[in-house]
Amino acid sequence: MEFANTAALNKKVRFVLVSVALAVAGAGLTACNSDPDIDITKIKANTDPADKLYAQGLANLNAGNVGEAKAKFAAIDKQDPFSEEARKALVMSTFLNYRNGQFDEAITAGNRYMKLYPESKDAAYVQYLVGLAFYKKIPDVTQDQRYAAETMKAMQAVVDNYPTSEYADDARAKVRMAKDQLAGKEMQVGRYYQERKEYIAAVSRYRNVVESYQSTNQTQEALARLVECYYAMGVTSEAQTAAAVLGANYPDSQWYADSYKLLQSGGLEPRENSGSWISRAAKKLVLGEG
Template identity: 65%
Template structure:
């Protein structure tokens, strides 16, 4: 019986040795899944930082991820999740960065690194913003994420850049409305165009699109024969941006047919103009 047991034990040792040897020659097999004990979390964290310093971001991400996997809800797991989010953002793995960042915020919204992780979420959305001819969903999400930085962590060092990212995203959203509005103008669908320019004036008044939006309203209303609204749009444009080429063009259009800028205080344009800087 003892001999049989000894033989069985020897076979187990040989099988384990063969399996480990095979794993060493196969880089696609993760030996941590074979029941072997992984490094302590503090060691993994240090290894992750060392890989980051060496520029090996993929390996750094694996180290940080393994901390969270093997030591969930620990302080090291929390720190590893911060670094995993950062590394994935730096790698351009933006969807993964968003996934880990959102998981962090769900678990640790009041932690000392929460402002930074929320900022990384905003940056990850911001990196996905495309030109105005394409869908601007990422711009909207950038605004929401960065506004959360401002609202929830007003004393953090990330507020100034969060505000800058919001301004850029709002410019993009306004630009998208202008792009669609110009499309309708080219087809002489003036009511549809006006609805888009109106969105810019009312919702995005302090963006880099506002001057053109007011000038396009002058064109569209004038083309429809609604001269009073065209005059109001030109007057608001001239009062706020007197040196603008858009105003010069609008003024010329009105004067060419004997009209001039004149504001109707009851117009929606006049009411919306109160949101403009300098008004």
């Protein structure tokens, strides 16, 4: 009787244990079935070491797969942002965005690089790319010239911080072009006011060209327009000074010939007043500053 009771008890225990095991297994299967599908290829890509991702990015770039190359470089930044490969990947991202005409993205990536690695070996190149991206966004002079100002600022940073780099000469040229664009905008607005006989407003624009953008090709016309505006307002001393400065710096200019003729029509001639702001600005003009 005792043996039979023991056997029955063991059988009952085994039944309970099996039931529990099946319940646990079932719960595990249910949990797995409720989880979203996992893309194991993405898991593999994200766990590749930074150097391998960088090599893959370059390989895709060489194969013409620009989108895939950008994805690889971006993955490095997310996975291992403080590695040397992440630094180089950010250079490549800036370049690829610029090359693809995604100038805003190039500017963002480039500016981020310059904040992180201003002393690195690629800093001059990245700063130059930022300047080029702004340069490509400059519209004609009839529109807002914010990007011309940003181009001048970015390219001047190349000149000031990396003067011996291979990008410095072109950066200087781009600074001059941007200044000329800004001066052209001032001239356009000045002519607008002058045509409406709002001479004080026009003089303000022309003065900005003479004082701030002496090295541009807009200076001759700005001085001649100052002669016209001051003459029209009856401020003959300033008109004569503007003509004198114009003649001293651009004696063969048609602008000077026209200004001289205008003064002569009123019985005047060019004569510099050393106390005039135009005379003070002329000293910078002679020195080739601005």
